[in-house]
Amino acid sequence: MSQWNNFSKGFFKENAVFTLLLGMCPTLGVTSSAIDGLGMGLATTFVLVMSNLVVALIKDFIPDKVRIPSFIVVIATFVTIVEMTMQAYVPALFDSLGLFIPLIVVNCLVLGRAEAFASKNNLGSSIVDGLGMGLGFSMALTMLGSIRELLGSGKLFGAIIYPEDYGMLVFVLAPGAFIALGYLIAFINQVKKEA
């Protein structure tokens, strides 16, 4: 039961985007379409799970003073793996995510979980925590991406819902990201209060 709580807290109670406000740069930067948001979310999930796994394994061998740089090296290694894999197998997604793939390194969510959770808990819980947090993050990004894509260009995951001419272009552009996320967080807060 406690593992289930570990897993599910990432979706709602401690959702990275809606509650903890971590990882805001990719949240706003790559969510102009649902598919980009999902891709970014899954890439981050992979890095999060793997770095949590390694950190949980090596936590007893790292002196306390150099733990942050060590965590960063672990994270950067997995980010490089993701970067090269995506470049090879999904070049289109790689191009549209662009700069934000190497920037997963400085996503506060990944380092935050390594520091706050994986360095204090055992292997199993750390993996479950990484998976839950990562999928919660993916969910948030996909939601925001879907809203922006639907309002901005009349599509959902690339499928046309209504003609693009009726879309509000601003939602695809930068200002729409901030505004859509603002209202989404207000909405989630309201739902949480009633629940």
Add this chain to the structure above:
Amino acid sequence: MEYVLIVISAIFVNNIVLSQFLGICPFLGVSKKISTGIGMTGAVTFVMVIATIVTFFLQKAVLDPFGVGYLQTISFILVIASLVQLVEIILKKVSPPLYQALGVFLPLITTNCAILGVAIMTIQKDFNIVESVVFAIANAIGFGLALITFAGIREQLDLMDIPKGMKGTPIALVVAGLLALAFMGFAGIV
């Protein structure tokens, strides 16, 4: 002329925070007061310029000649992390007043994606060293402009009567959106 274009495009047209979405964490986190906003801007400017110079030479002198470009991410972030530590130590020794002003912000900067973002962008855009420095300074100014403007608005916002559900983060994000909308007016200048 070329440099003017780089500066204007980095500050206004492609503002690092409001149109490139880099450095959002400090933008939302330390923008409650103008004074902290100014401190953060100073620290970011300082580290961004030094980091860009160091990573530039790292790329040209080590990564390119040895053909290990795939180590870019990992080496850049290590350089930035150690640089921030170094700057902190030197500043503490050399200029205590400056350390007093910037000190609390320095550790936060390691995970500021604007620094790593600008370092990578200079390499991607294939700038020479002078252009890189100009680009880094302009981006730091752009960051400061957005952060301090936003902090000014948020100070006023505290006095406003905001609907209960929108208080805090939601209204801050909507304000940031309007600010970004205003900055879109600069599109087309360059």
